[in-house]
């Protein structure tokens with residue numbers, strides 16, 4: 061437990077610990093930086109440290125206060141999940157009750173005015189159970205425009221008992237007047253080598269696939285931690301079969317693609333309608349990688365990093381015109397899909413076209 065368990069962004073952690081050590085706690089902080097680097101996690105750690113009974117510039121996670129904070133966070137999270145599911149938007153904010161430590165998130169597209177009013181209503185009172193109240197406003201850029209003035213009022217007359225922590229991917233998504241009233245802490249993206257170390261330590265992902273997961277997580281620790289490799293491979297495998305049946309022919313022996321395997325792959329690709337966009341994204345990522353390989357870009361640029369050998373074998377067989385044709389085919393399938401045209405038929409026809417193209 062404690063700040064040592066936080067991954068990377070040591071500068072941001074150091075900044076917060078300095079604040080704790082001096083005891084001069086600002087009324088408002090703004091944590092900004094890319095998604096998935098742990099901004100909200102660090103904000104909750106800071107809330108614990110502000111209240112911890114054992115440490116001044118750290119938290120134990122075990123004292124009554126630290127546990128209380130965690131309990132409040134968990135309860136509020138459950139409450140939010142229930143509210144978010146309510147169909148009637150006006151019902152979502154009924155009977156709001158904020159704890160001393162509270163994460164405030166969008167209920168739907170926005171953080172609503174009722175949510176921000178509730179901050180103002182209790183920010184100036186004494187905390188009920190803890191020494192300091194902390195309101196973490198996650199996705200602060202989505203505070204509804206009608207509510208920004210209310211928030212601004214609280215920031216202007218910053219309460220003695222409460223710290224507001226705004227969390228947002230991009231500080232410029234917030235009004236300058238809001239921004240200027242916060243102490244800004246900028247987070248940086250987590251680099252791939254750090255992600256690789258974490259994946260190796262965790263051991264959840266097999267070593268041969270760790271580089272792939274780190275690459276697909278795209279600098280996000282949160283994504284890397286929950287990345288579902290099986291799911292991804294289930295979506296990617298039929299694409300590999302599609303390409304393989306078109307391209308892995310023994311020279312001089314097999315004149316035609318393995319159509320049976322190909323039709324089976326397109327059947328699987330079009331099986332789950334709800335996954336259409338995901339499926340298409342995986343297809344595009346393979347085509348982009350084929351282009352990169354053909355352009356002799358460094359392997360470090362390839363997304364499907366575990367397939368470099370395979371891609372290097374396929375790319376020259378397709379050439380740029382083959383890759384372009386496949387891309388155009390996916391664009392077309394995507395366009396037609398909204399008109400309920402069968403995706404499988406599109407992919408089958410595309411294979412016939414590409415086959416003719418690369419034969420000549």
Ligand SMILES: [Zn+2]
Nearest residue numbers: 112120123126
């Ligand atoms: Zn503690």
